[in-house]
Amino acid sequence: MNISDNIAEPTVYELSSPGRSGVTLPEPDVPVEELPTDIVRDDLDLPELTQLDVIRHFQSLSQLNHSIDSGFYPLGSCTMKYNPRVNEDAARLAGFMHSHPLQDVNTVQGNLALMYELQEWLKEIGGFAAVTLQPAAGAHGELTGIMMMRDYHLSRGDNARRKILIPDSAHGTNPASTTMSGLEVIELPSDARGNVDLDALKSECGEDIVGLMITNPNTLGLFEEQIEEVVKTVRECGGLIYGDGANMNALTGIVRPGDIGFDVMHYNLHKTFSTPHGGGGPGSGPVGVSERLVDFLPTPIIEIVEQGNDQDPPLYGFASPKHTIGRMKAFNGQFGVLVRAYTYIRIHGATGLRSNSEHAVLNANYLRSKVQDVYHLPYDRACLHEFVVEGRWSDAPEIHALDISKRLMDFGFHPPTNYFPLIVHEALMIEPTETESRETLDKFANALIQIADEARNNPELLLTAPHVTPSARMDEVQAARQLVLCCRPSYLSDPQYVNS
Amino acid sequence: MSYLPHTELDREKMLAACGVENLEAFFETIPNEHRFPQLNMPGPLSELEVLKELQELSESNAEATHYPCFLGAGAYHHYVPSLVNHMLLRGENLTAYTPYQPEVSQGTLQTMFEFQSMICALTGMEVANSSHYDGATSTAEAIIMALNHFRGKRTKIIISPTIHPHYRQVINTYTQGMGLTIVGQENLEADLDDLLTELDDQTALFIIQNPNFLGELEDLQGIENAVKDVGALFCVISNPITLGTMKPPGEYGADIVVGEGQPLGIPLSYGGPYLGFFATREKYVRKMSGRLVGETVDAKGKRGYVLTLTPREQHIRRDKASSNICTNQGLMVTAAAIYLSVLGKQGLRKVSELCYHKAHYAAKQIDKIPGFAVRKDQPFFHEFAVHCTKPIIEINKSLFDEYGLIGGYDLGQDYPHLKDHMLLAFTEMISTDDIQCLCDALGEIS
Numbered sequence A: 001m002n003i004s005d006n007i008a009e010p011t012v013y014e015l016s017s018p019g020r021s022g023v024t025l026p027e028p029d030v031p032v033e034e035l036p037t038d039i040v041r042d043d044l045d046l047p048e049l050t051q052l053d054v055i056r057h058f059q060s061l062s063q064l065n066h067s068i069d070s071g072f073y074p075l076g077s078c079t080m081k082y083n084p085r086v087n088e089d090a091a092r093l094a095g096f097m098h099s100h101p102l103q104d105v106n107t108v109q110g111n112l113a114l115m116y117e118l119q120e121w122l123k124e125i126g127g128f129a130a131v132t133l134q135p136a137a138g139a140h141g142e143l144t145g146i147m148m149m150r151d152y153h154l155s156r157g158d159n160a161r162r163k164i165l166i167p168d169s170a171h172g173t174n175p176a177s178t179t180m181s182g183l184e185v186i187e188l189p190s191d192a193r194g195n196v197d198l199d200a201l202k203s204e205c206g207e208d209i210v211g212l213m214i215t216n217p218n219t220l221g222l223f224e225e226q227i228e229e230v231v232k233t234v235r236e237c238g239g240l241i242y243g244d245g246a247n248m249n250a251l252t253g254i255v256r257p258g259d260i261g262f263d264v265m266h267y268n269l270h271k272t273f274s275t276p277h278g279g280g281g282p283g284s285g286p287v288g289v290s291e292r293l294v295d296f297l298p299t300p301i302i303e304i305v306e307q308g309n310d311q312d313p314p315l316y317g318f319a320s321p322k323h324t325i326g327r328m329k330a331f332n333g334q335f336g337v338l339v340r341a342y343t344y345i346r347i348h349g350a351t352g353l354r355s356n357s358e359h360a361v362l363n364a365n366y367l368r369s370k371v372q373d374v375y376h377l378p379y380d381r382a383c384l385h386e387f388v389v390e391g392r393w394s395d396a397p398e399i400h401a402l403d404i405s406k407r408l409m410d411f412g413f414h415p416p417t418n419y420f421p422l423i424v425h426e427a428l429m430i431e432p433t434e435t436e437s438r439e440t441l442d443k444f445a446n447a448l449i450q451i452a453d454e455a456r457n458n459p460e461l462l463l464t465a466p467h468v469t470p471s472a473r474m475d476e477v478q479a480a481r482q483l484v485l486c487c488r489p490s491y492l493s494d495p496q497y498v499n500s
Numbered sequence B: 001m002s003y004l005p006h007t008e009l010d011r012e013k014m015l016a017a018c019g020v021e022n023l024e025a026f027f028e029t030i031p032n033e034h035r036f037p038q039l040n041m042p043g044p045l046s047e048l049e050v051l052k053e054l055q056e057l058s059e060s061n062a063e064a065t066h067y068p069c070f071l072g073a074g075a076y077h078h079y080v081p082s083l084v085n086h087m088l089l090r091g092e093n094l095t096a097y098t099p100y101q102p103e104v105s106q107g108t109l110q111t112m113f114e115f116q117s118m119i120c121a122l123t124g125m126e127v128a129n130s131s132h133y134d135g136a137t138s139t140a141e142a143i144i145m146a147l148n149h150f151r152g153k154r155t156k157i158i159i160s161p162t163i164h165p166h167y168r169q170v171i172n173t174y175t176q177g178m179g180l181t182i183v184g185q186e187n188l189e190a191d192l193d194d195l196l197t198e199l200d201d202q203t204a205l206f207i208i209q210n211p212n213f214l215g216e217l218e219d220l221q222g223i224e225n226a227v228k229d230v231g232a233l234f235c236v237i238s239n240p241i242t243l244g245t246m247k248p249p250g251e252y253g254a255d256i257v258v259g260e261g262q263p264l265g266i267p268l269s270y271g272g273p274y275l276g277f278f279a280t281r282e283k284y285v286r287k288m289s290g291r292l293v294g295e296t297v298d299a300k301g302k303r304g305y306v307l308t309l310t311p312r313e314q315h316i317r318r319d320k321a322s323s324n325i326c327t328n329q330g331l332m333v334t335a336a337a338i339y340l341s342v343l344g345k346q347g348l349r350k351v352s353e354l355c356y357h358k359a360h361y362a363a364k365q366i367d368k369i370p371g372f373a374v375r376k377d378q379p380f381f382h383e384f385a386v387h388c389t390k391p392i393i394e395i396n397k398s399l400f401d402e403y404g405l406i407g408g409y410d411l412g413q414d415y416p417h418l419k420d421h422m423l424l425a426f427t428e429m430i431s432t433d434d435i436q437c438l439c440d441a442l443g444e445i446s
Helices: A051-062 A085-091 A109-126 A138-155 A173-180 A198-204 A227-236 A291-296 A335-371 A401-410 A438-457 A459-463 A476-481 A489-493 B008-018 B023-027 B047-059 B082-088 B106-123 B135-149 B165-175 B192-196 B223-229 B282-287 B314-320 B330-367 B392-403 B432-445
Strands: A130-132 A163-167 A184-188 A209-215 A240-245 A264-267 A287-289 A301-306 A315-319 A387-390 A427-430 B156-159 B181-183 B203-210 B233-238 B256-260 B276-280 B293-297 B303-307 B372-374 B383-388 B421-425
Touching: A051 B082, A051 B106, A051 B330, A085 A335, A085 B047, A109 A130, A109 A264, A109 A287, A109 A301, A109 A315, A109 A335, A109 B047, A130 A301, A138 A173, A138 A209, A138 A240, A138 A264, A138 A287, A138 A291, A163 A173, A163 A198, A173 A184, A173 A209, A173 B314, A184 A198, A198 A227, A209 A227, A227 A240, A287 A291, A335 A387, A335 A427, A335 A438, A335 B008, A335 B023, A335 B047, A401 A427, A401 A438, A401 A459, A438 A459, A438 B008, A476 B293, A476 B303, B008 B023, B082 B330, B106 B276, B106 B293, B106 B303, B106 B330, B135 B165, B135 B203, B135 B233, B135 B256, B135 B276, B135 B282, B156 B165, B165 B181, B192 B203, B192 B223, B203 B223, B223 B233, B276 B282, B330 B372, B330 B383, B330 B421, B330 B432, B392 B421, B392 B432
Parallel strands: A163 A184, A163 A209, A209 A240, A240 A264, B156 B181, B156 B203, B203 B233, B233 B256
Antiparallel strands: A130 A287, A264 A287, A301 A315, A387 A427, B256 B276, B293 B303, B372 B383, B383 B421
């Protein structure tokens, strides 16, 4: 068999031909200085291609992806909504795109004004006293928030607090961020209605608690029915409340987490505020805090350093909070992502944001109503922006959530998040978002219903799915057992690696 | 402006299917007194109006395509071939998510795999992950990896005083609460020999930046042996453009190579999004954090790619994970992969040489100006420190206000012994005329 039958697209190294090049650079316009020969490298093993080769290669690769622009992407907890292209134009305006992060603040007032305004808007949307834009992603925001909580207690001489309470429905980043901050995780069970088990919470709360880390609505798409009681319980033992804002798309303009007593929350600008996911990043995870944590924010934050008047705008600059946890990232956060989120919020205003959340919730409940007779809902109550079903039936014992996911690809849909949250067997977590039409939701529901039928009558179709995607199911075990992490020819031919 | 597809009829039918009267009914579990707050924010606008506002904001910035920019210090204005941006804007690249479902994500996965391969080529290492947030957090993750490698039994980290000051600050933030001893910040004038004397059997990691924050090329020869003698790991923070011409850290026995990938086709964008690259030896791969793509085959025997060794990661291991990192810098990885592919073997070398030649010419010219002295303790690459007779803040103000130039970085902010020293960077974007303008201006200012 010819090798080309066996690959979707060659690698850049396989496409390379010695002597080709994609860019001609100008000849030096200054006298040439000889490079120090003792430290100059002998070889640089990069590929050699023309521009057209490169465009065709990456265009072919891109066509192997599913994306929001290609079709429905109901990936739970990821909020795969439409990413407006105007955001891209905004971030590419020359003054934003080509300003250097260490320029004198007087020469970048436009950037600072935008960042200041975005801080103010996020404060208002979440009900917080202050916001940092520095964290690079949701998980980075979590780390930032937990460090602030830790330092808050330490600054008060409250040194015995080492534990963070985390419900068992939480994202994996919550416990991982806690460990990274040097603190200990205490897992809380959920009750029969999908809420935090209040009795368990009460028995864990004590003087060793840093706080509670809670996702609300939780990863079942359910709003904590006893949230006020939960907040009160944690408060009474001196703990703080961290809100994981991953699911904020259910709540913009609906309720402000700060108003119900949350002390700290990260926003995911790449979820709620439509900045593109880019194949896995960049994200951006600004963090809002209540009054008691303001002094612990990472440095620097953006402030007005000189008030404006009728003639002159205010002068924006950097400030360092009094008990700052320090710097979380070089330079000024994921600035280009901030420009996109600013654009999105400015376009929608308060009414538009509320309407987005209302329709995200409408879409989720509508879809839920369409499939609830065919897929088991472990927590059967009205959801917010997402819901979780079980991908299994007692009369189709071979079929798992993974098979349903793979079969959905044959209908042109990206699967829901599968096997999460961990507290649901064979979980399929579905988040349609507000930008999908009724027709799309109907088609998706019909596909799910058809697959449920196939599971009983033609299970092989599911077990061997997907059938029409660029690749069939991947052998993940082989990938982990025979590690090939690099495609350079010299690497492949080096006997040291061939034999290992 | 709204992107919602719902017509009045849609809403009616959907509400009916849900068995509720109106949208408000979905939110009854939310405490009544906090439901539907009035947000004090500006009203909605059309795309056209918002773009106009943003255009004005952006124009109130000075930027490197209008003002020759001699600022570097960890972020550099380089030429980005047009096709990079055009390919990033393809919806299949822009609007895909993390490739958790490999059958419909081969584009993202193969791109990440090729990025990993080219980072290995550049750094002379065996494995690379598919990125961290930036150079600073990559460096912090190198420390966490070293601690995991020694299972917490070694707790001393030696950091050269000439790593980027922001990286140092991020390391200090990340490692609070880990019970570490971090050496190398007490004496900012310490040289390499001083640092090497700190090595002992408690040392987990030795970190040096090359070129260092002052632009100087460090003598990496010999570090490996000293570090290996005490059984510690050796980490180099690298600049990828420098690696276009200079021997890679892999040849000097580095165990970990990290750095800021921004120079590889990513615009300055006021500091982000950038990407942190991270490469190491194959024997340490299970201790490395971050997403990793591996080659495999599909059910029909066709070559394909998947995220691999995921048991290191938070979504599987939760509190036992090697790091809390979840996202990578996906789209920036795509940018760097395309940049490296199109520049290729010859192009990257050429960029690297141009930077070197321009900086060395500029250094000679500036050194001739009375009142300015280029620091010549060590060879440099494309950035160097100049001692000036006036405060840098004053010089930069004159350069900008009177000559339309973005001056260098004030080293005195971070290094008291380098008060009145300016760090100047030169890339292929700076012309001989720009250098002449800078020299003329400095001559007049002094």
